[in-house]
Amino acid sequence: MVRVLSQFWRLMALCLRGDYRKLGLVMFAVVVGLDLLGVYATIRLIEWTGAFYGALEQFDAAEAVRQVGIFGIIVTLNAIRHLVGLYIRKRLEMRWRRSLTSNVLDIWLANKAYWHMSVAGGAEGVDNPDQRIAEDVVIFLQKLLSEALDLISRVVGLFSYLVVLWSLAQFPLSLAPIGIPIEIPHYMIWAAFIYVALCTGLTHLLGKPLKPLLVQQQKREADFRFALVRLRSNTEAVALGNGEAAERRLLGDRFEAISTNWGHLIRRELILGGFTYPFNSSVLRIPLFVALPGYLAGHVAFGGLMQLSSAFSSVVTTLSWFIFSYRDLAELVAASSRLDNFITAARRAGETRGGVAADPALNDSIEIENVAVATPTGRPLLCLGRFNIAPGETIWVRGASGLGKSTLLKALAGLWPYASGCLRCAVGNQIFLPQRPYFPSASIYSALTYPQDPSSYEQAYLDDVLTRVGLANRIDSAPGQDPAQGLSGGEEQRLALGRLLVLKPDCIWLDEPTSALDIAAEAQLFALLRTELPRATMVIVAHRQPKGLGPVRMMELDEEPASAQTQIPVLA
Numbered sequence: 001m002v003r004v005l006s007q008f009w010r011l012m013a014l015c016l017r018g019d020y021r022k023l024g025l026v027m028f029a030v031v032v033g034l035d036l037l038g039v040y041a042t043i044r045l046i047e048w049t050g051a052f053y054g055a056l057e058q059f060d061a062a063e064a065v066r067q068v069g070i071f072g073i074i075v076t077l078n079a080i081r082h083l084v085g086l087y088i089r090k091r092l093e094m095r096w097r098r099s100l101t102s103n104v105l106d107i108w109l110a111n112k113a114y115w116h117m118s119v120a121g122g123a124e125g126v127d128n129p130d131q132r133i134a135e136d137v138v139i140f141l142q143k144l145l146s147e148a149l150d151l152i153s154r155v156v157g158l159f160s161y162l163v164v165l166w167s168l169a170q171f172p173l174s175l176a177p178i179g180i181p182i183e184i185p186h187y188m189i190w191a192a193f194i195y196v197a198l199c200t201g202l203t204h205l206l207g208k209p210l211k212p213l214l215v216q217q218q219k220r221e222a223d224f225r226f227a228l229v230r231l232r233s234n235t236e237a238v239a240l241g242n243g244e245a246a247e248r249r250l251l252g253d254r255f256e257a258i259s260t261n262w263g264h265l266i267r268r269e270l271i272l273g274g275f276t277y278p279f280n281s282s283v284l285r286i287p288l289f290v291a292l293p294g295y296l297a298g299h300v301a302f303g304g305l306m307q308l309s310s311a312f313s314s315v316v317t318t319l320s321w322f323i324f325s326y327r328d329l330a331e332l333v334a335a336s337s338r339l340d341n342f343i344t345a346a347r348r349a350g351e352t353r354g355g356v357a358a359d360p361a362l363n364d365s366i367e368i369e370n371v372a373v374a375t376p377t378g379r380p381l382l383c384l385g386r387f388n389i390a391p392g393e394t395i396w397v398r399g400a401s402g403l404g405k406s407t408l409l410k411a412l413a414g415l416w417p418y419a420s421g422c423l424r425c426a427v428g429n430q431i432f433l434p435q436r437p438y439f440p441s442a443s444i445y446s447a448l449t450y451p452q453d454p455s456s457y458e459q460a461y462l463d464d465v466l467t468r469v470g471l472a473n474r475i476d477s478a479p480g481q482d483p484a485q486g487l488s489g490g491e492e493q494r495l496a497l498g499r500l501l502v503l504k505p506d507c508i509w510l511d512e513p514t515s516a517l518d519i520a521a522e523a524q525l526f527a528l529l530r531t532e533l534p535r536a537t538m539v540i541v542a543h544r545q546p547k548g549l550g551p552v553r554m555m556e557l558d559e560e561p562a563s564a565q566t567q568i569p570v571l572a
């Protein structure tokens with residue numbers, strides 16, 4: 001219980017962080033106030049019940065008609081109160097959702113936590129971040145708001161209804177008819193509490209397994225959706241590999257997992273419902289039976305009996321909040337624990353330290369010192385001694401496939417925690433271009449200038465760059481069309497190299513940037529790159545010697561630990 005409350009508290013603190021914090025609290029107070037007015041309306045209806053049935057009992061037609069009018073006014077005002085409260089509550093829900101989502105996104109993106117979480121793999125508690133950010137936030141806020149408001153108005157309502165019930169149920173219950181010479185004063189009050197306490201205990205006992213089942217259901221739904229998204233984004237590879245049957249199997253397995261858990265879930269809901277459903281339908285009748293001894297003993301008239309039963313059912317319904325809300329509460333706890341675990345894991349991932357230390361440069365050159373790289377499981381991959389790269393120099397990094405060249409670049413970019421050593425580099429504009437460049441799903445210009453905003457550049461200039469890298473045919477692509485859609489592997493690499501021309505970095509780290517291009521195209525693009533960026537330092541991982549860049553120094557990597565001073569020959 002304490003753990004659940006502290007999770008709620010941490011998540012609410014994120015909702016309340018940022019601008020409009022006070023406005024959110026004011027809106028919440030207004031919604032609570034309107035909900036409490038609802039309690040007042042219920043009490044007025046209890047009074048009305050007594051007055052109306054009293055009038056009927058005495059055949060007082062004029063009073064009965066007047067009471068119908070009063071009923072109309074109460075119901076109309078109550079409907080207005082309800083609708084206004086609902087509207088403000090929905091506005092508040094979106095306000096807090098915006099704040100929570102924005103804080104969760106900041107935590108996830110800060111210090112490259114999203115990356116460290118993905119490298120660490122599916123470590124427990126961090127699966128499907130997309131679902132946690134998009135769905136769990138919504139479930140958490142919707143359920144929390146509705147349950148919290150419900151609880152507040154019920155607690156306040158409880159006291160009001162109890163006062164009414166106490167004043168109505170003055171008479172005692174005599175156990176003399178069953179041979180026990182005892183009278184229980186205000187017995188209807190005790191009856192309400194004992195009845196609800198027993199029912200609540202039983203509900204909790206029957207519904208306890210619901211929470212883990214709901215957590216599993218959300219996870220399995222997200223796994224299924226993720227498999228669909230993966231298929232959608234790899235249609236070409238699947239189609240070429242005739243992978244339909246394999247995909248169908250995978251999707252079928254994931255769906256089967258959903259269906260199996262759903263079976264457990266509905267079985268548990270059936271067991272719980274086997275108790276709560278009859279409880280829900282009997283809760284409004286039982287009061288009448290409980291009040292009957294008082295009526296039969298002549299303590300109350302018919303109007304009083306109806307009023308009493310109305311007050312008693314208000315008390316019982318209020319006390320039964322836990323029973324009525326059990327499934328929603330289980331869902332709320334499931335969503336909040338998933339979200340809280342995700343945030344904790346993201347914060348921890350953002351604090352990941354280790355890897356290659358980036359120190360300020362002693363001069364304009366880049367100095368790499370004793371860099372050792374391993375896999376996440378600790379298998380050593382490669383180890384470099386010490387070498388310098390002069391400003392404007394081009395280095396060709398070469399080595400057997402799987403040796404760790406790409407991992408080395410990630411380590412030098414500060415992304416790989418399973419590495420050690422030091423990189424001294426002048427603080428300047430550096431770009432790392434991975435083997436598979438990323439293109440955002442926006443216009444061709446966004447893909448070209450990523451991560452900069454394309455609107456900061458003249459369109460004519462961007463068109464010129466596209467033309468020079470051989471993508472003139474893409475200039476007319478429809479606005480909003482996914483730029484990567486339909487690009488050949490070579491065209492993707494042209495676009496990525498065009499990005500370098502636009503962003504003009506001082507230092508470029510390239511991982512097999514022309515593997516999909518023929519030698520002539522590669523030489524032409526590299527020559528363009530060198531002409532446009534004459535002073536840029538370039539480190540290129542490639543299996544063949546890059547042409548068109550002028551003099552290149554080769555760094556041959558092998559599995560042997562490097563000597564203290566790595567020597568690299570200059571090639572023409």
Ligand SMILES: Nc1ncnc2c1ncn2[C@@H]1O[C@H](COP(=O)(O)OP(=O)(O)OP(=O)(O)O)[C@@H](O)[C@H]1O
Nearest residue numbers: 119375376377381400401402403404405406407408
């Ligand atoms: N996230 C990871 N988890 C586990 N192993 C990894 C991970 N990333 C890389 N490795 C392993 O590290 C080794 C080096 O991978 P890397 O991609 O750096 O090789 P490479 O030299 O660039 O290969 P290639 O020339 O084929 O592109 C491989 O055995 C790879 O399986």
